[in-house]
Amino acid sequence: MTITTQAPNAPLMSSVRAEALRLRKWPAVWVLVGIWLTANLTFAYVFNYIAYTTGSGNFGTGDVPGQALLADLMPDAIPRIFTGGMPMFGGAIMMILGALAAGSGYGWGAWKTALTQGPGRLAAFGGLLATLAGIVIAVVAATFALDLAASALIATAESQPMVWPPVSDVAQALGGALLILGMWTAAGVLIGTLTRSPALAVGLGLVWSLVIENLLRGVSGLLDWLEYVTDVLPGTAAGSMAGALGATTEAEGDGAPGVLTVLGGGQSALLLTAYVVVFVVAAAGTMRRRDLA
Amino acid sequence: MYGRRGDDEGMTQIIVVTDRLTKRYGDQTAVHDVNLTVRRGEVYGFLGPNGAGKTTTLRMLLGLVRPSSGSAVVLGERPGDPGAVARTGALVEGPGFYPYLSGRDNLRVMARYQGAADEEVDVVLDRVDLSGRAKDAFRTYSLGMKQRLGVASALLGGPELLVLDEPTNGLDPAGMAEMRRLIVELAKQGHTVLLSSHLLSEVQAICDRVGVISEGRLLIESTVTELRGASTVYVRAEPVDRVLATGMKLAGDEGVRQHDGGVHLDLAGDRVPELTRALVSSGVDVHEIRPSERSLEDVFFEMTSRSNEMENRQ
Numbered sequence: 256m257t258i259t260t261q262a263p264n265a266p267l268m269s270s271v272r273a274e275a276l277r278l279r280k281w282p283a284v285w286v287l288v289g290i291w292l293t294a295n296l297t298f299a300y301v302f303n304y305i306a307y308t309t310g311s312g313n314f315g316t317g318d319v320p321g322q323a324l325l326a327d328l329m330p331d332a333i334p335r336i337f338t339g340g341m342p343m344f345g346g347a348i349m350m351i352l353g354a355l356a357a358g359s360g361y362g363w364g365a366w367k368t369a370l371t372q373g374p375g376r377l378a379a380f381g382g383l384l385a386t387l388a389g390i391v392i393a394v395v396a397a398t399f400a401l402d403l404a405a406s407a408l409i410a411t412a413e414s415q416p417m418v419w420p421p422v423s424d425v426a427q428a429l430g431g432a433l434l435i436l437g438m439w440t441a442a443g444v445l446i447g448t449l450t451r452s453p454a455l456a457v458g459l460g461l462v463w464s465l466v467i468e469n470l471l472r473g474v475s476g477l478l479d480w481l482e483y484v485t486d487v488l489p490g491t492a493a494g495s496m497a498g499a500l501g502a503t504t505e506a507e508g509d510g511a512p513g514v515l516t517v518l519g520g521g522q523s524a525l526l527l528t529a530y531v532v533v534f535v536v537a538a539a540g541t542m543r544r545r546d547l548a
Numbered sequence: 549m550y551g552r553r554g555d556d557e558g559m560t561q562i563i564v565v566t567d568r569l570t571k572r573y574g575d576q577t578a579v580h581d582v583n584l585t586v587r588r589g590e591v592y593g594f595l596g597p598n599g600a601g602k603t604t605t606l607r608m609l610l611g612l613v614r615p616s617s618g619s620a621v622v623l624g625e626r627p628g629d630p631g632a633v634a635r636t637g638a639l640v641e642g643p644g645f646y647p648y649l650s651g652r653d654n655l656r657v658m659a660r661y662q663g664a665a666d667e668e669v670d671v672v673l674d675r676v677d678l679s680g681r682a683k684d685a686f687r688t689y690s691l692g693m694k695q696r697l698g699v700a701s702a703l704l705g706g707p708e709l710l711v712l713d714e715p716t717n718g719l720d721p722a723g724m725a726e727m728r729r730l731i732v733e734l735a736k737q738g739h740t741v742l743l744s745s746h747l748l749s750e751v752q753a754i755c756d757r758v759g760v761i762s763e764g765r766l767l768i769e770s771t772v773t774e775l776r777g778a779s780t781v782y783v784r785a786e787p788v789d790r791v792l793a794t795g796m797k798l799a800g801d802e803g804v805r806q807h808d809g810g811v812h813l814d815l816a817g818d819r820v821p822e823l824t825r826a827l828v829s830s831g832v833d834v835h836e837i838r839p840s841e842r843s844l845e846d847v848f849f850e851m852t853s854r855s856n857e858m859e860n861r862q
């Protein structure tokens with residue numbers, strides 16, 4: 256047993272390896288990712304394809320003409336519909352993941368044990384953040400691959416021409432998805448760190464993202480100043496990003512909940528980036544300073 | 549400053565030193581002006597009742613909790629400095645691990661955090677006799693096994709200083725004996741052990757020096773032998789006034805106390821025959837006479853009750 260001299264960034268790399276191991280072996284992570292991928296496939300493709308083939312209305316698609324429904328299921332529609340389920344549903348799942356990953360270690364005492372191994376607080380927390388970033392990237396990539404496979408399958412089954420989406424649109428959609436899911440993951444990490452309790456963090460986070468933001472947007476018309484606030488809330492930014500990429504809004508009758516057109520694509524991207532930075536810095540600052548009971 | 553690297557020989561032998569270390573939570577002072585010193589290679593017992601401030605002090609030494617005032621130097625560094633923490637192994641207030649991971653995977657995660665090799669995991673698992681259950685999930689472990697895994701994680705990386713907070717908590721008698729044996733063995737191999745406990749017999753059995761803490765204050769720091777003091781002789785005989793008079797001739801006026809229905813004399817055990825002769829020749833009826841050693845427990849209760857009395861008077 257010897258102590259080797261480490262490079263300055265070695266504690267961070269060691270922490271990434273440690274966090275990657277424990278998150279990879281955590282069934283909760285796989286369950287959450289699995290639920291998202293299944294739900295995305297089901298709501299974006301399976302239900303709509305059933306609605307198209309049976310000619311019946313299904314899942315809010317009652318008034319949509321068949322051809323429009325089929326167009327959404329083709330590979331070239333992926334950039335448009337890719338982020339539709341992310342602002343609310345995918346985001347909520349990733350927020351749960353972030354809150355569990357950051358908050359559980361307090362109750363279990365695992366943060367305490369990890370920090371007494373000597374990586375330094377910021378390096379240890381950086382390890383968690385980097386691993387979660389890797390998971391977000393993997394989830395976006397897996398979602399894209401599944402969407403591509405499903406749409407290609409439907410195009411083949413319906414003898415439609417295989418038209419691939421332009422690379423620039425795909426890049427924008429992937430970037431938008433990374434920002435939406437990344438922002439919600441970071442929000443989960445912050446709230447998990449602040450509450451030190453995964454249960455409280457998940458509960459509060461879901462109430463915020465699913466209920467409070469929507470209620471605030473509902474009453475924002477009553478007060479001018481409130482509208483300024485609701486226009487820059489995390490959910491608004493995420494919904495507007497999906498809307499700017501072409502996802503249909505709920506207000507249009509057949510879109511996904513949470514998709515909005517309040518902000519433009521550029522504004523949404525900036526705001527989402529700002530939220531990621533603020534959430535990460537606030538969480539890391541808390542982690543660095545606080546007493547670990 | 550104390551203990552800085554490259555200081556003179558005496559200072560480098562001191563590997564933990566605190567200077568008026570204090571932690572306040574609101575109005576409550578959990579740790580009050582604690583000055584303790586741990587020397588290289590010793591087993592230091594940090595002794596005190598539950599809630600005395602032991603765990604909070606250890607947390608401050610590990611950098612998990614920031615002191616409200618005062619300072620500490622651990623292995624020549626500020627507490628919590630990665631350089632010091634890397635050379636310290638710790639088990640603080642119960643083992644904290646990921647319940648869904650196996651014991652082995654938990655240690656692999658911790659080994660990765662310190663950049664240690666996976667092979668070390670098997671060595672420390674063997675050390676605490678957990679190799680047989682290493683593949684089982686941590687949540688299925690008994691309290692004793694969890695505690696042993698905590699010690700195994702503290703041993704990762706071959707630390708110079710081991711900080712063990714109540715390491716025998718939750719262990720059955722055989723487990724406690726095994727844990728003590730392990731600690732003594734670790735000390736023999738050159739690890740310095742800072743161990744907290746509320747079990748006086750445990751500290752008496754394995755520690756070289758002790759610090760006694762009560763209500764956040766360090767009452768005394770000394771070797772176990774010094775604390776227990778010289779041996780005494782217990783006499784139960786009649787009439788008592790004659791026993792006292794004879795005793796004072798041999799042990800001095802200050803060396804005689806009435807207690808437990810008898811008389812305690814500050815005399816070495818080998819003077820018992822001399823004392824017996826003196827008592828008999830002065831016409832005393834002797835019922836019982838035996839050397840008695842004060843246990844750490846006696847000293848501890850004497851000390852904590854004295855400190856409580858002083859506080860009440862203030």
